[in-house]
Structures are given as C-alpha cells and as structure tokens.
Amino acid sequence: MRRRIKYSTILIHCLSLSFGQGYMNGLGIGHYYDNQGITNAGGGLTKLLPEYQSNVSLTNPSTWHHLKYTHLSLSYGSDESSMTEKSLLNGYSGLAKAVWIVPFKSKGSLGITISPYSDQRISLSDNDSTDYHIFDDTLQFKRSFNRYGGIMSVKFGASRELKGGYGLGMMFNMLFGSSRQNKSILFGGSSIVQTSRMRYSGLLMELFFTYPIKEEIKIMLGSKQSLIPLDALVTTRHLFDDEDGDGYHDYYNSLDYEFPNPIDVESSIEHRMKGVHNPTEYLIGLSSRLFERSSFAVEFCSFNDMGVSPSVFEPGLNDWIQSTYDGRISITRFPDDLSINWMDKFVFRTGFTIKQHTLSESKTMITENGFTLGFGFKFKVVGNQLDVNYYLGQRKYSNGFNDELIQQFQIGVGLSDLWFVKRRRKKG
C-alpha cells in the first residue's frame, strides 16, 4: 500500500486540467471545474450526498470519518466539447482529482484534496475580418484572444462525528494559479500582441453538516464562503509586433528583434486586482435509502459570485457567471461488502442534472441538461475501488451562441490501507 501511495504521490504532481476549451472558458476567471460534468470518477453527480460508498462522499468531509481505512483516490478524465453548428471540436484529458483521507476510528478524519478549480484556456477570434482603408492602402483587421492556464485548488479538510450521528466537516480551500493571455490584432501582415500574466491567490472556507433524520434518510448541508477573495496580480507587457506568430517578444541581436526592441520597452507594469472572485455557495441535499443497497439522492445548489468586474484583464468574452442554480438527482446501487459473489462488488450510479447560469453583463442564461452513468468495482478486504463514469450534457445559450455538446469520461482508482495500527514486532 505504501509503495502504491508513493507512486500515486508522483502522479499527483502531474495534475492538469481535464476539460477542453468551450465558451465558458472565456468567462470571468474561467470555466469552473464544478460546472463540468462530474468532479470525481468515484463521486458521481452530487457534491454532498454519498455516492462513493454507502456513507461516504469524497467531496463532503462530514462523511469522511465513515471510511474504515486510509484512502487515496485518483481520477483521470477526458472532456470533449463540440459546438453543433460550427463543427468546432475541442478536447483535453488529464488527471482530474486526488483525494487523500485519513479517518480516525470513525470519529473524525483529516484529508487533502487537490484538483483544478477553473480552466482558463480559451482561443477566440473575431467573427469576421474587417477591411480598413488607411493611407491609400486597404488593411484587413482581425482581433484574437488566447489564454492559457488556470487555477488550482488544494483543500485541507477535517470532519468530526457528533453525538446522535451528526457529522460536521470543514474544508479550507487554497486557490492558486496563473495564466497568460495574449490579446492581438492582426493587420498589415503580422499581429500586434499584448501579453499579460495573472497570478492568483485566494482562500475559501467550506462547511458541511450531516443531519440524520433517520438511519436511512439524511439531510446534508454545505456552504462555501470566501475568507480571502481571489486576488489577481496582473503583469502587463508592452505591445509588440509578433512577426513569427509565436506569442513571444523575441530578441536575437541588437539589429534583429521583434519591434520594439525588448530592451527599450520598460519592464512590465504590475497591478493587483482585489476580489476578482468572491463566491458564495449553498447546498442542500437529501439522501434516502431505497432498498437494501440502493439510495436516492436529490441535491440543490445556489452559487453567487460577488467578485468585482474583471474589466482590467479582460477575460476574453467580457462577461462572467454571476449566479448558478443547479439541481441533481442520482440513484446509486452500492456493493454488498459481505458477499463473496463478484457481481455484488459492483457500484452503479446514474443521475440527471439541470443547471442554469446567469451572466452578469449580458444577462445571458446558460442552461445545461446532463446525464451521467457510471459503475465501480470494489475489491480487496480494505475496499479498494475502481470507478468509471460517463457524462453527457447539452448546453444552450440564450444569446444565440451555438449549443454545446459536452462529453466527459472519467476513470478513477481508490486505494485503501490500514494505518495507525500497532503491529507486533517479529521476534528474532
């Protein structure tokens, strides 16, 4: 187990964003990971409600202490976004989430989660080029915008079981990341580019509470607030003529460089933008056992972003998500831990989600309907698990933008081991 953890730790360092470019990548600080399908292969559609194991949700710390063993979960996902009428296809794959939870005698737990928070990768170009008559010459004029990078999230969570079966969980979510964006205007042969770099930092706090109405029915609550709203340190460079189109201001020697001479332009201008992202989120979910090993879950989430308008660094589409409401229904069939029949070791998950995002500037409504289907296989006494999930969704934009078809495939592995157990020393 420890060797597996060691190798898995190496994999953690190779985390990358796991969803492809889409329209929402160009909004605000990027496309929130939570808005793209499922967040974890073993987690299913909901954030609060147990879908990983019968009492455990990997994304709700107030349930973590129900794990019997120290647990490491890794998810790898691939996303594809296609726009139905324009034959545009974008895709990306990479490691999605890593969760490491250490339970303490079913009374409490500590955990670390690493995952992407937002994907800022976007490549935009003007709808059409424009002809300008300038100084007896006709120049074609076209703008483009490219942004790379994103924001990562490292969460430190803890849980505590209270009397009566209540569960309390808390998570501190450190946000960090960087992105680089190029605004360019193509005219007269090559592009004039302005490069900006943003470095982000922020701290959120999430609280979770599990309220068991009965043994088989539970209400779960969650909230997210900013302790330190996300700041962006923006570094802006001077415009330059990108002759070779590589997006970098090249210098070869004193007479060969991309105009203007990089030595002549002053060093980058820095300014700090405070509170570009200040989220508030409330979640409420209801989980009910249907049959012996099945459960039904309903969850509702309300999200608001009170961040200031990011007009200085211009997020590409000049708008951002101000509020999101989404509802999810899922049905999960858990494995039978006591059965020796291998067919009873499978987990089946399915669910539907409806999301509605409202943009701040244009008041555009983005509606997404999604469906997920997944299964897992539990093996070994300690409860290792292999999960696979597929998500299919359709996004519609009220501003007439092309509908998007979202597909996501995730595969995850969860490894468990027994820690903090006194072992007898071998004699001799």
Add this chain to the structure above:
Amino acid sequence: MKILSFFPKLFWASIFTIVSWHCAKEQPIEANLSHLSVGDTTLTITDSSGYPYWIAPTIGHSDYLYFGKKNGIAASFTLVEFPEHDAWAYYHETSIYVIDSIRFILYSSDSLLQESSTPILYFKADSQFNESSSMYLDFTGFTTDDWFSQGQAVTKIVENDDSTYSTTELIWNLDSLISVLSDTTDSNYVRSFALTLSNSDTSFLNLFSRDATTGGKDPKIKMYYRKTIQVNDDSSSVDTTLSTIYANKDATIIFPNEEEVGIDTISGVGLGNGMRSFLYVNFDSLSLPEGALIRSALLSIPFDTSSSIDDYWVIVDPISEEIDTSFIGQIEFESDPYSGVGLLPYTVSKKIEEGILEFEMKEFLQNVLLGHHNNYGFKITSNSSNDPFTTVFFDQDTIPVLRILYATTD
C-alpha cells in the same frame, strides 16, 4: 523474483506516462471581440518646419576623382597621397635592386578618352591633406607653381580576356622623381600628388578613386625593377619584377556654386554645394497614447521633380543633441553643426522614387514615445554615392507629411 517485481514498476511507470501526457486539440471559437482594448488608429502630422544650411563640401569618400566644372560647382584639383613602402628604399640598395621605371596610374571608364584631355600631374613632398575633412577653405590661394610637373598622361586601353573593353589606364612617367620619391631620411615623409586639368581644357572628367574598388582601379604607383639574388658564392640570378604601391588617401577639392550658397528659400540637398537641410516634425512623447506601438511611421518628403533625379539617395539622420542656440539664424558653416545619431536603425538612407522620398521612422519615433530620445529634428543630407554636381530641392508647394499607423490599448 526480480523479474516479477519489475512488472508492477513498469505498470506504474506506464500509468505515470499516460497521465502526464496531455492530449489536447483546440480550434478557435469565433466571438465578438470588439470589447478588447487592443485597437489601431492613425495620426497624420503636417506640422513641420525646416530650412536649408550649407557646409564646406567634402567628397573625399566619393567613388570618383573629379576634374572640371558642372552646374557652377568646380572640381578644381585632386590630391593623392602614397604611404611608406619598402620599395621606396630599393633606389638606395644598388647592389641588389636596379630600378627600371616608375609609373603613376589612374583609371577611367571612358574608352574614348584622349591624352590631351588628361589632367596634369604634380608632385610635392610633405603637402598634407585630410581625405575626410579637407575642404576648399583650406586651399584658399592654392597653386601648383612650386610643384614638380609631370605633364599629362599617356592612355592605354585595357581589354578583357574576350577582347571587350575593360578600362582605360592613365599613365604618368615618374622616372625623373625617383630620387625624390625615394627619400627615406625623413620617417614622416609625405608623398603627395596633385592633379588639375590644363588651363585650356574645359572638359569634365572623372576617374576612379580608391573608394571605387578593392585595388583593381585604385590610384597606384608601379615600380619596375631588377633584383639580384645571390644563389651561392659563385653565382647569382636576376629577377625582373615590380612592386605596386596603392594610394592611401585621395580627395577632390570641390568649390561650391557661390550663387546658390545661402539662398534659404527652398530646402534641398547637394553634395558638391555642401547643401543640407534641417527638418523638424512636431512629434513628442505625448503625441500618441501611453503604451502605443507604432506599426508604421512614414515620413514623406516631396521633391521638386524638375530638379530631382530618381535613384538619388538621401540620408535622414535624427539629431542627437539639443541644438546650440547660437546656431539659430546661421545657415553657412565650415562643418556640420548638428550631431546626428548616425546609426541604424534610426538613421535611414533611401532613394527618391517618383519625386517622393519616403522614410520609415518608427524605430526612432517609438523611442521618442518611450522617452528614450528627444525629437530635436532631423538633418537631411546627400549620400556620398550621389553625383556631387547635382542638387535636389524640396517641393515648395507640398509640405512633408508624417503618417503614423499605431496600435493602442486604450
């Protein structure tokens, strides 16, 4: 077993590779980007001023040596100087060297050049001049009366291997000067020659200067001699050979057209008249928004087509220092009072095309915008490769225009 333990490691290494590898495909999304602050705009500046000024002309680095008068500009005489050379001592080493002959040679591209049209060659020791800066004012009252005259040249047609015309050699006999030229007692001995057209000859002539070629048609002295080589104690051989001594300085002293010098009504440039122009275009660090990038900055100077010649090369050089106020109002100088940058990429040399001179000034103006340089104006001069007897003038009816296309983030 080690083999069995290898496979799990291989498995995890493969997993590591797979999850580290990013598979991505991206196609740009079309959207309305009119909100982006990057945009372009133009600025036309017609607010300019200028005036002509004159300096004493120097054409020491021209490709030709000139003789005669054209357009009122007189190429009165040409000076050529030769350096120290081992061959000058051969005359004194009579046991080894026997000087057979010594010839002074210049070259012309005129296949019909008559000997009677060739200039007269004069020699005088220690007559010094500066190829770059010697001007007509240094030679007020110059006369060749106390110079040794070698008369006019003998011409010789040189043909190529295919019997086509190559060049005309003008050859002067210097045998009578061998002892004077071979003076080695003075280490600073200067061997200077002067050439002038004979008084009765009113023709115009140009010969190749040392700047025209890399030696083939440079002014030169050829010394033909025999050298005795001692083979052993009993025998020796005689080698007939020559030494070539190339000129290290040459310059034509040119006298401007006094009727044109000082006429400040029209700006222009001319090498032989020493005519230059100062031009100021009203552009400073506040002319464009902060952070703007100049895409192109074309300065268009229209020339009078009746005087201008296409392919006439003009240099525009930004003035690097604040202009001394004592120069204001003065237009005639011995040497150029304005210091130019003189370096690429700010200093630009372009030729007149269809009566218009257009320069790309964005390198300089961008640095004015960035605050690295001040705009003190430009000095406009003739390229040294131009015909010195031609003067071109700005168009009086059309002012210079600076057209700037720039991008901004506002």
